[in-house]
Amino acid sequence: MPKRLLLRTAGIALAALLALLPGAPGATARPGTAVPRLTDEHGRVLTLHGWNLADKTHRGGQALAVITERHLRDMAHRGFDFARLAVFWDDLEPRPGRYDTGYLRKVERVLDWAHRYRIRVVIDAHQDVYGPAFGGHRGIPAWATRTDGLPYTPHPDDWFAEYFEPAVQAAFEHLYQDADLRRAQARMWRVLAARFAGHPAVLGYDLINEPMGRLRPGEDIATAARRIEAAQVTPMYNRIAAAIREVDRRHWLFVEPTPAVGEGVPTGLGRIEDARVVYAPHLYNAAMEAAGDYDPSSGWLERYEAAAVRYPREFGVPVVVGEWGPRDSSLPHMGRFYRDALALLARYASGWAGWQWCYGGEYCAYERDGRSFEPNKERTAVPYAPAVAGEVTSETYGSPGYRLSYRPGRAGGTTELSLPPAPRGWTVAVSGPARADVRVVRPGVRGTVRVRARDGGHGSVTVGAVPGPRGPAAPGTGPCGRCR
Numbered sequence: 001m002p003k004r005l006l007l008r009t010a011g012i013a014l015a016a017l018l019a020l021l022p023g024a025p026g027a028t029a030r031p032g033t034a035v036p037r038l039t040d041e042h043g044r045v046l047t048l049h050g051w052n053l054a055d056k057t058h059r060g061g062q063a064l065a066v067i068t069e070r071h072l073r074d075m076a077h078r079g080f081d082f083a084r085l086a087v088f089w090d091d092l093e094p095r096p097g098r099y100d101t102g103y104l105r106k107v108e109r110v111l112d113w114a115h116r117y118r119i120r121v122v123i124d125a126h127q128d129v130y131g132p133a134f135g136g137h138r139g140i141p142a143w144a145t146r147t148d149g150l151p152y153t154p155h156p157d158d159w160f161a162e163y164f165e166p167a168v169q170a171a172f173e174h175l176y177q178d179a180d181l182r183r184a185q186a187r188m189w190r191v192l193a194a195r196f197a198g199h200p201a202v203l204g205y206d207l208i209n210e211p212m213g214r215l216r217p218g219e220d221i222a223t224a225a226r227r228i229e230a231a232q233v234t235p236m237y238n239r240i241a242a243a244i245r246e247v248d249r250r251h252w253l254f255v256e257p258t259p260a261v262g263e264g265v266p267t268g269l270g271r272i273e274d275a276r277v278v279y280a281p282h283l284y285n286a287a288m289e290a291a292g293d294y295d296p297s298s299g300w301l302e303r304y305e306a307a308a309v310r311y312p313r314e315f316g317v318p319v320v321v322g323e324w325g326p327r328d329s330s331l332p333h334m335g336r337f338y339r340d341a342l343a344l345l346a347r348y349a350s351g352w353a354g355w356q357w358c359y360g361g362e363y364c365a366y367e368r369d370g371r372s373f374e375p376n377k378e379r380t381a382v383p384y385a386p387a388v389a390g391e392v393t394s395e396t397y398g399s400p401g402y403r404l405s406y407r408p409g410r411a412g413g414t415t416e417l418s419l420p421p422a423p424r425g426w427t428v429a430v431s432g433p434a435r436a437d438v439r440v441v442r443p444g445v446r447g448t449v450r451v452r453a454r455d456g457g458h459g460s461v462t463v464g465a466v467p468g469p470r471g472p473a474a475p476g477t478g479p480c481g482r483c484r
Contacts, residue, residue, distance in 0.1 A: 035309055037392070038252070038278060038318040038350035044387040044413060048120065048203075048320055048351025049380065050082025051075060051365055053110070056128070056138050063091045064106045069113045071357055074370070076117035077446050079420035081386045083119050084206065084322055084353040085110060086126035089188055090141040096184065099191050108199070115201040122254055122353075123192060124206035124322070129162045130171045137162075139209075144181055146174040160289075169214035176213070176232040185236075186243035197248035204252030206280060206322060207240045210259050225260035226268030233258070234270040241274045254280040256322065257311075262286075264303025266310045277317045278350075281308050283324035283341065291327055294337035301344050309348050321345060321352040327362050330375040338379040346397060354380060381420040383463045389413025393458065402463040408433060408453035417461060419447035424466035432459035440466075 038046040055066035067085075075083065091103045107123070114121045127139025133147075135154050152167035162168055175181050189205070196202050213228035215221070237255050244253065253274055257267035262284040269279075285300050312319050324341065326334060345352050354377070360368025365377050373381070383402035385395070390408040400422070406415070415434075419426045419441050426441040434453035441447030443466070453459045 035312045035348045036316055036318045038320065040387060041250070042389070042413060043409065044389050044415070045392055046350060046387055047384055048082035048353070048386070049384055049418075050080045050084070050119065050351070051354045051357035052084045052086065052124075052323060054086035054126065054356055056086075059091060061102070063103055064110060066358075067110055072110075072113040072117045072119055074366070075357055076119055077421070078381045079383075079418045079446050080381070081119055081418060082351055082353060083114055083357070084122045084124050086124050086209070087192070088126060088138045089144075090132050090138060092192070093141060093188055096143055104195050108196070111196065111199050111201045115199070119201065120203040121201045122204050122206050122322075123196065123202065124209055125189070126209040128209075129159060130168050133171070134162060134165075134168055140171075140175065144175070144184055145171050146178070147171055163212050164215070169212075172211075172213045176236055182236075182239060186239055189240050190243050190247055193244045193251075194247040197250065202251055204254050204276075204278065205244060206254040206256065207237055208256065210256060210282065211236075212258060221260055222265045225258040225265060229257055229268035230270055234272070237272050241272060245274070252276045252278050254278045254320065254322065256280050256282070259284070261307055262304065264300065264307045266307040269311055271315055277315075279312045279317050279319045280322040281319070283321050288326045293331040294326070294333040296333060296336055296340065301340055305344050305348070312348075318350045319348060320350050323355045324352060325354045325363055329377055334376045335379070338376050342379065342382075342397070346395065383417065383419045383426070385415060385417050385461075387414070387416045389415045389453065390459075400465045403460065405458060405460040407458055415451040415453065415461070417447070417449040417451070417463065419449065419463060421445055422465050427464050427466060429462045429464075430459070433457050434459035434461070436461065
């Protein structure tokens, strides 16, 4: 989940360190970045555009009550194909060894809705400030929390500061080091993966949200983050991966660095010994988390990109950004932020999930009335190709519009395009050895276009907005139509 005051909380001049990091590469297209692409079971290249789903308020019998079928229906109608679903260990295993089958049924209900609307889901083992032993947070159960009797002071105006409380840091240290807690975490993941290994909506598992740890005396955040990632988080991921593979050999494993990567700090994560790993950093900026506006001249996104591509290039894994988005999207420079961030993500990431799909309030995708996006968030609803049967050679996102060029695979296959509702609809043009099942998408509805191509040569698909009296209308405007 977003964190607000990382730099102030840590009490260090991290900005000075970041200024020494190299800038991001200047490439404007994904091909040639040497970052692998995510693929599906048919070998098609995937692109995921979507949002997080989370209910941190309700527990026990009311767990996941906030998430309804409407959330999945609205997401799909706006053209999104991906959800990162937060689940909580404290809900799944409220007592040691006692797994709540009712909670598993609630998770399965959300997955059933996702399958109904053709949305792929990553199940995210979410934690904030470790778990419920520390105030109203969620995540790792109180029975799996060991503090060594160290103090904990709540910070109601800056909850991220609570990660630096001695008791919380001790709890993470024990999770990483204590054999019985390691076994309990592995068992929990075996239960989850065994239950959902066969569910058609599941794409993968996010092994833990925003792992943290203990700072040693004299360490700054960047140094501590790399040490924790290398010495504690990497072995944890390998333990969990081994546990999951006992019951599920098929799905992707999403691994996160610490939140320090959001400020442009390269991760210290090591190799995860599995063939289906996705690097899943988050994209947050401390100044914006403190309700500040985006500063295009700060170089933050350039530093972030330079740091974020190092791990996937070194270890040959795809990237999906698991969380991103500003606290207040209405500030003067937020239009520029969305333009810059989406261009950055298109260069190297196989997808992203915004924080979060909800109705009204900070970070929410939609206004409270459920009929329109919060300011500037309509910019996330663009035409794109969720699945490409072949090698992508270029992609261009216009305003509005989209162009995909690709080399069809030997086995042929179906390429899929997702087009969000547009006031006057879309036109679809295909060239090369390909045929589309739809050439015109009518106004106000989502379009799903399937393209079949023969092996050999290059194919291209161009999507354009139907022009009106004064030219093309921008996508994502106007009423949502079927969303309610």
